[in-house]
Amino acid sequence: MTEPSFRETIDRILARDPRALARAATWIENRRPEAKALLKELPPHEGRAVVLGVTGAPGTGKSTLCNALIRELRAQAKTVAIVAVDPSSPYTGGALLGDRVRMQQHHADPGVFIRSMATRGAAGGVARATKETALLLDAAGFDVVIIETVGVGQDEVEIARLADVTLLVLTPGSGDEVQAIKAGIMEIAQVLVINKADLPGAEKLEHELNASLGLAHGYKPVIIRTVASEGQGIAELLSAAEKARGDAGRGALPRRAEVxxxxxxxxxxxxxxxxxxxxxxxxxxxxxxxxxxxxxxxxxxxxxxxxxxxxxxxxxxxxxxxxxxxxxxxxxxxxxxxxxxxxxxxxxxxxxxxxxxxxxxxxxxxxxxxxxxxxxxxxxxxxxxxx
Ligand SMILES: Nc1nc2c(ncn2[C@@H]2O[C@H](COP(=O)(O)OP(=O)(O)OP(=O)(O)O)[C@@H](O)[C@H]2O)c(=O)[nH]1
Ligand SMILES: [Mg+2]
Known part of the structure; x- marks a missing residue:
């Protein structure tokens, strides 16, 4: 078989062909010249997907939550693409493998596409490659594009800017959540998810968050409790995200500043x-x-x-x-x-x-x-x- 031409690849991307999408994502990740040409073809097709950012500290259950979101969205007959930025730390090799296995449940479903971005050694380039991959998946016609990132660094802030709605995943008992809220997370997150609400301390955390938010001015995030591993609270979370998207009124803004x-x-x-x-x-x-x-x-x-x-x-x-x-x-x-x-x-x-x-x-x-x-x-x- 011969390699498909650039044109053919574009057509296949727009038809959500998983192999063409994977190929294109690799071009983007490796900063190949084809990626530049490709990104020029996408703008007319962009802007239809709901882009959700999912961020939070390692181990808070982001991947489990994404999995639950996929299940819920598929039940609503919506197509979903996930861009997961894997932690770059070599210690998380096991968790990384776990992620892949958990997410693979959906791999036989053509309405779901999952892409992991390597972060190792790619300092600075991650946010860019992640954003471009999200644009690719938006243009490909997925109803929802979810971006999973770890932590709340500069990369996440940049990615949140691309997302229509960003969900910050917190868990009871770890203690630094309220600190994080004070450190200005609210500018990026419209929905605070208390995941692992089956563990002790969920209520206490919600009280603390509310108290902390009470002092803040401006747009306030909503708080939703979930047990991602059991699929609890996921439908509520999705409605909250949809509502936040409407409130923010950002649907009409172009995703890239191509001025x-x-x-x-x-x-x-x-x-x-x-x-x-x-x-x-x-x-x-x-x-x-x-x-x-x-x-x-x-x-x-x-x-x-x-x-x-x-x-x-x-x-x-x-x-x-x-x-x-x-x-x-x-x-x-x-x-x-x-x-x-x-x-x-x-x-x-x-x-x-x-x-x-x-x-x-x-x-x-x-x-x-x-x-x-x-x-x-x-x-x-x-x-x-x-x-
Ligand atoms: N008790 C409980 N455990 C959960 C829940 N959601 C996820 N977990 C567990 O939390 C652990 C971490 O979940 P992940 O989904 O890998 O977390 P993550 O935030 O994606 O982790 P990184 O990608 O490594 O940052 C796993 O063992 C999950 O089974 C929950 O709602 N309740
Ligand atoms: Mg994960």
């Missing part, structure tokens, strides 16, 4: 004169000159690494750039940012009360654009562009 600078627009009285500096002194090269009748402006485009400078010279005084020159003189006229989905961005900005200067419209180069008033963007005219 980049498209160009800087500089208003000048004379392009010819400005080129003396930009072209002849700074060494930039003109790629294109055009006149945009709609905006009454001559434009010279000077490409930079990944973006460009646009010199803008008005064709007449009665034009946006002409008026800008009269009022403010030469200078930075606007900053143009490229966004992945302009209509979604416009919807969010409108909802937040931002002042837009036009309806999204098609520019000369076939791209959609909209201008945001400086009053909303910290004093600079902002152009948002979708390629």
């Amino acid at each position: 980049s600078i498209d160009h800087l627009g500089i208003a000048v009285r004379s392009i010819e004169q400005a080129l003396g500096f930009y072209e002849r002194q700074l060494g930039l090269k003109i790629a294109m000159r055009e006149t945009v009748a709609q905006e009454k402006v001559h434009v010279a485009m000077l490409p930079l690494e990944g973006s460009r400078i646009e010199l803008l010279e008005p064709t007449e005084a009665e034009s946006p750039v002409g008026k800008f020159l009269a009022k403010r003189g030469e200078g930075l006229h606007h900053v143009a940012l490229k966004v992945p989905d302009l209509n979604a961005a416009v919807e969010r900005l409108r909802a937040a009360g931002a002042k837009l200067l036009n309806e999204p419209r098609m520019g000369a180069g076939g791209h959609l654009y909209v201008f945001v008033h400086p009053a909303s963007s910290g004093g600079v005219l902002l152009e948002l562009i979708q390629a």
Whole structure:
């Protein structure tokens, strides 16, 4: 058999083929060039899954809980993918094996996909690979993507940012939970899970957590008790997570900040004169000159690494750039940012009360654009562009 082509692999990923998914996850983990190409193909398919982060100290029962969540979600006919970040400590070899065995219960089920990320020696790269793998599984079309991570370090905070809802798993009797709450965990967790509620001390822990939360301001996490090993409290936990997701209202936000600078627009009285500096002194090269009748402006485009400078010279005084020159003189006229989905961005900005200067419209180069008033963007005219 020959290796499937890149295209075929993408099609198979979108069909949730487990072998293609495993292959793609390995590309991501090993930072192969294919991963970069792959991640560019995914955004149109992303954003449909509910992404749950499950974090907590070693041994609190996260994997057992994930297993119970899989069972519950499958009973609701939902597909589930798990990304488990294995503890990097060599002492946990046994627990790691245990994890694999427990999770393997679901391996024959095509509605479940499980991937362990190696953390050994991958300091810093874990959060990135984990996030990218979660995006892959979201794009592949799983209804729910669960990310299991250990502890509450910087990696977990970053992963929590990707998750729609993060569950922090605590157990009775270990003592450091309330400390952890005080240390600002609340910023990342919307649901606190008291797992092993069959053990003594669950009630005491809940009281302490409530007391500690009572002192805090802002968004408060909910507390749910579970016995993951018995499947108790799991349905309640899922409803709490769903509710938290609704409250947070984060469904509409893009999972990745794929915003980049498209160009800087500089208003000048004379392009010819400005080129003396930009072209002849700074060494930039003109790629294109055009006149945009709609905006009454001559434009010279000077490409930079990944973006460009646009010199803008008005064709007449009665034009946006002409008026800008009269009022403010030469200078930075606007900053143009490229966004992945302009209509979604416009919807969010409108909802937040931002002042837009036009309806999204098609520019000369076939791209959609909209201008945001400086009053909303910290004093600079902002152009948002979708390629
Ligand atoms: N009594 C009791 N034991 C539980 C419960 N949930 C899990 N356990 C046990 O706790 C131990 C650790 O469970 P894991 O699911 O491996 O915990 P984990 O948080 O994934 O551990 P790491 O991945 O190593 O950080 C196992 O022996 C489980 O059987 C529970 O609700 N009650
Ligand atoms: Mg585990």
